[in-house]
Amino acid sequence: MEKLIEKYYRPRLPHIWCPGCGNGIVTSSIIKAIDKLGLDQDKTVIVSGIGCSSRASGYLNFDTVHSLHGRALPVATGIKLADPELNVIVITGDGDGTAIGGNHFIHTARRNINLTVILFNNNIYGMTGGQYSPLTPTDSKATTAPYGTLERAFDIAELAKAAGATYVARGTAFHANMLVDVIAKGISHDGFSLIEAVTQCPIYFGRQNKKGDASTMLKTQRDHAVTVEAAKKLSPEQLEGKFKIGVLHQSEAPEYTKQYQGIIDRAQKGAK
Amino acid sequence: MAIKTIGKHCKGCGVCVTFCPKQVLGLDALGKITIVDESKCITCKQCEMRCPDYAIFVEKK
Amino acid sequence: MAKVLLLQGNQACAEGAIAAGVTFFAGYPITPSTEIAEIMAKRLPEVGGKFIQMEDEIAGIGAIVGASLTGKKVLTATSGPGFSLKQEFIGYATIAEVPIVIANVQRVGPSTGQPTAPAQGDMMQARWGTHGDHPVIALTPASVPECFTLTIKAYELSEKYRMPVLLMLDEIIGHMREKIEIPDYDTIEKPVRKGPRVGPSEFKAYEPDSDGVPPMADFGTGYRYHVTGLVHDETGFPNGSAAATEKLLKRLHDKVERDIDKITMYEEYKLDDAEIAIVTYGGTARSAYAAIDMAREEGIKVGMFRLISVWPFPEKEIAQLAEKVKVIVVPELNYGQMVGEVKKAAEGKVPVKPMSKYDSEPISPKELLAFVKNL
Numbered sequence: 001m002e003k004l005i006e007k008y009y010r011p012r013l014p015h016i017w018c019p020g021c022g023n024g025i026v027t028s029s030i031i032k033a034i035d036k037l038g039l040d041q042d043k044t045v046i047v048s049g050i051g052c053s054s055r056a057s058g059y060l061n062f063d064t065v066h067s068l069h070g071r072a073l074p075v076a077t078g079i080k081l082a083d084p085e086l087n088v089i090v091i092t093g094d095g096d097g098t099a100i101g102g103n104h105f106i107h108t109a110r111r112n113i114n115l116t117v118i119l120f121n122n123n124i125y126g127m128t129g130g131q132y133s134p135l136t137p138t139d140s141k142a143t144t145a146p147y148g149t150l151e152r153a154f155d156i157a158e159l160a161k162a163a164g165a166t167y168v169a170r171g172t173a174f175h176a177n178m179l180v181d182v183i184a185k186g187i188s189h190d191g192f193s194l195i196e197a198v199t200q201c202p203i204y205f206g207r208q209n210k211k212g213d214a215s216t217m218l219k220t221q222r223d224h225a226v227t228v229e230a231a232k233k234l235s236p237e238q239l240e241g242k243f244k245i246g247v248l249h250q251s252e253a254p255e256y257t258k259q260y261q262g263i264i265d266r267a268q269k270g271a272k
Numbered sequence: 273m274a275i276k277t278i279g280k281h282c283k284g285c286g287v288c289v290t291f292c293p294k295q296v297l298g299l300d301a302l303g304k305i306t307i308v309d310e311s312k313c314i315t316c317k318q319c320e321m322r323c324p325d326y327a328i329f330v331e332k333k
Numbered sequence: 334m335a336k337v338l339l340l341q342g343n344q345a346c347a348e349g350a351i352a353a354g355v356t357f358f359a360g361y362p363i364t365p366s367t368e369i370a371e372i373m374a375k376r377l378p379e380v381g382g383k384f385i386q387m388e389d390e391i392a393g394i395g396a397i398v399g400a401s402l403t404g405k406k407v408l409t410a411t412s413g414p415g416f417s418l419k420q421e422f423i424g425y426a427t428i429a430e431v432p433i434v435i436a437n438v439q440r441v442g443p444s445t446g447q448p449t450a451p452a453q454g455d456m457m458q459a460r461w462g463t464h465g466d467h468p469v470i471a472l473t474p475a476s477v478p479e480c481f482t483l484t485i486k487a488y489e490l491s492e493k494y495r496m497p498v499l500l501m502l503d504e505i506i507g508h509m510r511e512k513i514e515i516p517d518y519d520t521i522e523k524p525v526r527k528g529p530r531v532g533p534s535e536f537k538a539y540e541p542d543s544d545g546v547p548p549m550a551d552f553g554t555g556y557r558y559h560v561t562g563l564v565h566d567e568t569g570f571p572n573g574s575a576a577a578t579e580k581l582l583k584r585l586h587d588k589v590e591r592d593i594d595k596i597t598m599y600e601e602y603k604l605d606d607a608e609i610a611i612v613t614y615g616g617t618a619r620s621a622y623a624a625i626d627m628a629r630e631e632g633i634k635v636g637m638f639r640l641i642s643v644w645p646f647p648e649k650e651i652a653q654l655a656e657k658v659k660v661i662v663v664p665e666l667n668y669g670q671m672v673g674e675v676k677k678a679a680e681g682k683v684p685v686k687p688m689s690k691y692d693s694e695p696i697s698p699k700e701l702l703a704f705v706k707n708l
Contacts, residue, residue: 002329020285024324042555063552066561074392078399107388215290267378
C-alpha cells in the first residue's frame with residue numbers, strides 16, 4: 001500500500017477527514033482497483049462533487065475535478081463524451097449524488113455512458129456538520145432532524161438499476177478487499193456503473209445516533225452485510241435488517257459514446 | 273516482517289488496534305498508533321487494509 | 334468558398350461557433366434559443382463534434398465545463414430562466430478558469446414571462462447573476478452577421494482570458510432573418526488556447542504568465558492537475574489563507590481590467606456632430622439607426638454609441654461622450670438597466686434619460702424619434 005500511496009496520491013497527506021472516517025478506506029480501495037487494472041494514470045480522470053467524499057479527488061494524482069455540489073456527473077459526462085479515450089471515475093456522496101445531484105444521477109444512468117461512480121454512503125451530510133440526507137435511515141437523528149427523520153431512505157442501488165445502470169454493486173469499508181473487487185469490475189464494465197460504498201461517519205452520524213466509535217461502526221457493517229451469494233440461501237426473515245453486498249446487477253446495453261460515434265459516421269456520410 | 277507507522281498521518285481512531293487479532297498495536301499517550309509487540313504480528317494486514325489515514329503499513333520480509 | 338445566405342441570428346450564432354472550431358455543445362431546449370441547439374445537433378456530428386441534450390440547464394453548462402477541460406471549444410445556449418440556472422457554473426468556470434461560451438437569447442421575464450417576446454432584461458444578471466465578486470465579458474450582437482462574427486470573437490476572448498464569455502442576444506436578433514455573407518470556414522482563424530510551455534514536472538496549473546492568465550493543459554495529456562471551485566493558489570490546490578484569497582480574486586479581475594481597451598468594442602453612428610447621443614445595444618440598436626436617420630432629415634443632430642461589448646462596461650468612452658453631447662438617451666427593453674451604468678460613467682456631466690420599454694414589443698423607430706423630439 002505504501003508504494004501505491006507514493007504512486008497514486010499527491011503529497012498532500014494527512015487528509016482532512018475526521019478520525020475514524022471510512023472515506024480514506026474507500027479511497028484506497030478505488031486506488032487499488034485502478035492499480036489492479038493497470039489503468040494509464042495520464043488517461044484517467046477523477047471527478048467529484050462537493051462534500052466529504054468529494055474531497056478525495058484533490059488527494060489523487062490524476063487529472064482531477066472538484067466540481068460543484070451535485071454536479072460531478074454532468075462534468076464527467078462532458079469529459080467522457082468529449083474524449084471517450086479517457087477513463088472517467090466519479091466520486092460522490094449520499095447527499096451530493098442523490099439529493100442535489102439526484103436528477104443528474106438517474107439521467108446519467110439512463111444514458112448508459114461509460115462512467116464509474118463510487119458513491120460514498122455515510123448516511124449524513126458530514127461537511128456541513130450532520131444534516132440528514134436521502135440515504136439517512138428513517139427515524140435517525142440529525143442536526144436538522146432533532147426529533148428524528150420522517151423520510152424514507154432511497155435504496156440507491158435499486159434506483160440506479162431502475163434508471164438503467166448496467167452495473168450496480170455495493171461494498172463496505174469493512175469489506176475493503178471485496179470493495180476493491182467490485183470497483184475494478186465496475187471500471188471494466190462498458191457502461192454506467194454504480195458502486196455504493198457503505199462507509200462510517202462516527203463523528204456526525206455515529207455520535208448523534210449512538211452508533212459507537214469507528215471500530216464499532218465497522219463491526220456493524222460486518223454484521224449486517226450479506227454477500228449476494230449467501231443471501232440466496234437465506235429466508236426473508238433471516239435477511240431482515242441486513243443489506244446485500246457484491247455485484248447486485250449487471251446487464252448489457254449500448255454504451256453512449258460508442259453510439260454517438262455511430263451518429264458521427266452517419267452524419268459524415270450525409271445520411272440522416 | 274516489518275511494521276511501519278506514520279505518526280503524522282495517524283488520527284488515533286483505534287481501528288487498527290481493534291481489528292488486530294494478535295494485540296500487536298496500541299495507542300500511545302498522545303492517542304497515536306504505537307507498536308506494543310511486533311513479534312506477535314502475523315502480517316494479516318487487517319490494520320493496513322482498514323487504516324483510514326494511511327498511517328500503518330505491514331511488509332512481509 | 335464564401336456564400337451568401339438568409340439566416341436567423343440563432344443560426345448565425347451556431348454557424349459562428351462551428352467556424353470558430355467548436356466541437357462540443359451541451360444544452361437544454363428553451364425558447365427563444367432552441368434553434369441554436371437544434372442546429373448544433375445536426376452540424377456538430379458532420380464536423381466530427383459532439384452534441385448532447387442534457388437533463389436540465391445546469392447539466393448543460395456542467396457538461397461543457399467538462400468538455401472544455403479536454404481542450405475542446407464548447408457552447409451552450411439558453412434563455413431567461415435557463416440563464417439563471419446556469420449561474421452556478423458560470424461562477425465555477427470563472428474561478429476555475431475554464432473557457433466556455435454561453436449564448437443567452439433574452440426574452441421577457443421574470444420567470445416564464447413571455448417566452449416568445451423580446452426583452453433585454455438579463456443585462457444585469459449577466460453582470461451580477463453568479464455569486465461572489467468576479468469579472469464578466471458579455472457581447473451584444475445587433476445583426477445576423479454580427480451574431481456570426483461576435484460568436485467567433487467570444488471564443489477569442491474566452492480562450493485568451495480563460496473565462497466564461499456571454500453572448501447576450503435578444504429575441505429580436507435571435508429570430509430575425511437577414512442576409513449574411515459567410516466566408517469559407519478554412520479562412521477563419523481559429524482561436525487558440527495557450528498551452529503549457531513546460532513539462533508536467535515543472536507545471537503549476539494556476540501559475541499565471543505576465544498577462545495574468547495561466548497556460549492551460551488539456552486533460553489526458555499527462556499534466557495531472559486539479560481543478561476546483563475552492564480558492565486555490567498557483568498549484569491549483571485549495572488554499573484558504575487571506576493572502577491566497579486576495580491574490581486569486583485580484584488576478585481574476587486584473588486579467589480583464591488590464592486589457593479593457595482591447596476587449597471594449599463599440600460602434601459610433603453619426604455621432605461626430607451629435608448633440609443628442611443614443612446609447613443602446615442589441616435589437617434596440619436596429620430601431621435607433623432608423624430613428625437617427627429620420628431625426629437627421631428633420632435637422633436634429635442625433636447619433637448613436639452602440640455598445641458591442643457591454644461588460645466590462647466602457648466607462649471611459651461613455652465619460653468622453655458625456656463631454657461632447659448635450660443629452661444621452663438610453664433606450665432598452667427593460668425597466669432601466671444599462672442606463673444606470675451610463676449615468677455612473679457620465680458622472681452628472683449631461684442628463685441621461687432612460688427610455689424603458691417592457692411591454693414585450695420592440696421599441697419602434699417612430700417611438701424613439703418621438704422620444705428624442707420631446708426631450
